Amino acid sequence: MKLRYLHLTHRWLGIGLGLFILLWFLSGLVMLFVAYPQLTSAERLSHLDDLALQQVKLDVAQAWALTGKQGEPERVRLAMREHRPAYYFLQNGLWLSVWADASPNEHIQVKSVQDKPIKDKSNETAKAEATRIAEQFQGNAKAMAVTLINHDQWSISSSLNEHRPLYRVALDDAEASELYVASHTGEVVLDTKGTERAWSWLGSVIHWIYFTPLRMEREIWRQIVLWLAFAGVVLTSLGLWLGIQRIRFNRRYSHDRVTPYRGWARWHHIVGLNAGVFCMTWLLSGWLSLTPFGWFSDRSLSAEESARWAGAKLTVQDMKLPLVSSTANRSLTGIKEIEWLRFAGHSYLLTRNEQQESLIDPQSGVPVTSFSAAVLQAQASKLGAYGAVASAHWLSNGDLYFNQDAQITPKVLRIAFADALNTTYYVDARTTKILASQDSNSRVYRWLFNGLHRMDIPPLGDRLLARRITIFILSAGGVLLTVAGIVLGWRRVRRKWS
Incomplete structure (x- = not known):
């Protein structure tokens, strides 16, 4: 009797969810090759003119004053727009812009120096x-x-x-x-x-159920996707259990069959036994990606950690540009954007183009060489109550918890602490940026999501073609399994209707 109820639950969950799961598999295959639209930093920078520092006449403090805002900006950038240098200020979740090429000695109205936002x-x-x-x-x-x-x-x-x-x-x-x-x-x-x-x-729209009216209500969208995925986990778990119950290798069914089913039901049974574990873990990992009940998630740097890493608050008075000299000109050739940052109490210019980021001393305009492991460890020890640094190792090709592009970030220091959560930071020695951080919680999430959902597991992790082929084969099994289930479900519903 209990098995009958399990069969009925599996059947009607399949009828209700079969099409959703089929679309998840098919859209996931599309996403292997086409990502959701975005403008990457490299793409954005490639369209900008090289920064012309000789055109800059306002310093950061003067430009910030023209915005009329109080306090300090959270981030400041300098780049070219329409062949003119412009400052960009972020405060309270909103970017503002001020032209940087107006002379501070010109007695003109503020509104003529600071162009109005387009929307105004x-x-x-x-x-x-x-x-x-x-x-x-x-x-x-x-x-x-x-x-x-x-x-x-x-x-x-x-x-x-x-x-x-x-x-x-x-x-x-x-x-x-x-x-x-x-x-x-x-x-x-x-x-x-x-x-x-x-x-x-x-691809992405179907896979994430990313329809604008629904996605605008973030928590409603999250709950819908969360519980659809959970129902899928229940469906596949029941199917796998029932499939194992019905398979016979010793006391076989008539005509020496290992399954009692024929036609589409036979396909559903056999493919389910082969692809069922993948289908279940794939849906489980998708469900866990939405952090149900606050379980496992990526680790992100807190505001307190960022402040401790900086060593002191960065103010507009600290944000200086190098004098336009021959040394500065050589250092800033080919630069598309500058952003001010602070590390260990000192201010630096983070310069960018489409190939790389690097640090420059704001006083001399001379590039800053990579920071030593000792300097980075000393500042990392101030990030929290983690105790002493347990280990620090240079990485050239990342590790299981950090993907490293050696051309963009050739020198990355992994700093590990011996605290209860085994907290680890990955630091770019050239820019002082903390690229990632991990603890025991986020490491579990990495295996449950990246490992089970994206097949980012050894030896497939850094072998893109092999990983795609593996995902394609496993997803093909999932597609065949769900198609067979949909056919069986349609036949059952049609018989009920008739």
């Missing part, structure tokens, strides 16, 4: 400016339409909240590009292409 201009002027910015960013393309939006299907990410509302500019290039321009700063913050959008409808 007349509708036609704002659209014209967004059009000009997008066309300059993309190159040989003309704008066809400009729309002011808060969110759409491709701009849902919370990382864009700092720039909203956005101007979406559709271009007439061969790739059917659409660029998103921040209304407060005039920066291009997202780009999408026609093929990318089309494939993402079949």
Whole structure:
């Protein structure tokens, strides 16, 4: 009797969830090759002019004063926009921009030095400016339409909240590009292409159930995906248990069969026994990625840790630019963007282009060489009550918990502590940035999600082709299993209706 109830539960869960799970498998295969649209840092920087420091006339403190904001900005960047240098200030979750090429000695109105945000201009002027910015960013393309939006299907990410509302500019290039321009700063913050959008409808949107009206209600969306995935775990666990119960290798069924089923049911049984464990763990890992009940998650750096790593609060008075000398010119050649940071109580310029990041001394303009392990360990020991550093090792190819691109971050120091959670930090010795941190909780999450969901396990971890082939084969088993289940479920429902 109990087995009958288990069969009925498995059957009706399958009828209700079969199509969802099939779409999860198929969309996951699409996502192996096409990611959700985003503008990477390298892409963004590649479209910027080289930074022209000789054009900068306002220092950071003067530019910040023009914003009329109180307190200190959380981040400050300097880059070119429309062939002019501009400061970008982040405060209270919103980016602001001030032109950097107006002379501080000119007695002119603030509003003429600090251009109004695009959104505060007349509708036609704002659209014209967004059009000009997008066309300059993309190159040989003309704008066809400009729309002011808060969110759409491709701009849902919370990382864009700092720039909203956005101007979406559709271009007439061969790739059917659409660029998103921040209304407060005039920066291009997202780009999408026609093929990318089309494939993402079949991949990321379906896989994450990423439909705009639902995704806007984040907690409702999370609960729906969470419990659909959990029901899928129950479905596959029951199916695997029942499949094992029905298989016979010794006392076989008639005609020497190991399964009592025929047709689609036979396929469902045999494939389920072979692919069932993968299907169950894949759905389980997807469920755990949403941190049910606060279980396992990635570790992120806290605000307190960031402050301790900096050593002191960075103020606009501390943010200096090197004098435009021959030394500074050599150091800053080919630089696309500067951001100010503090490490161990000292201020530095973090310079960027599309290939790399590096540090420069703001006084001399001379590049800063990599920091020693001793210096990094000494500052890491101030991050928390972890006790002494247990070990510190240089990495050249990452480890099981940190993926390292040796061309971008060739010198990474892994600093481990002997605290209860075995806290570990991964530090870029050239920029002093903490690239990642791990503890016992996040390590479990790494294996449960990256390992089971993305097959990021030895020896597949750094072998992309082998990992994709493995995922494709396992997913093909999941597709066949769910298709057979859907056929059986449809037949059952059709008999009920008739």
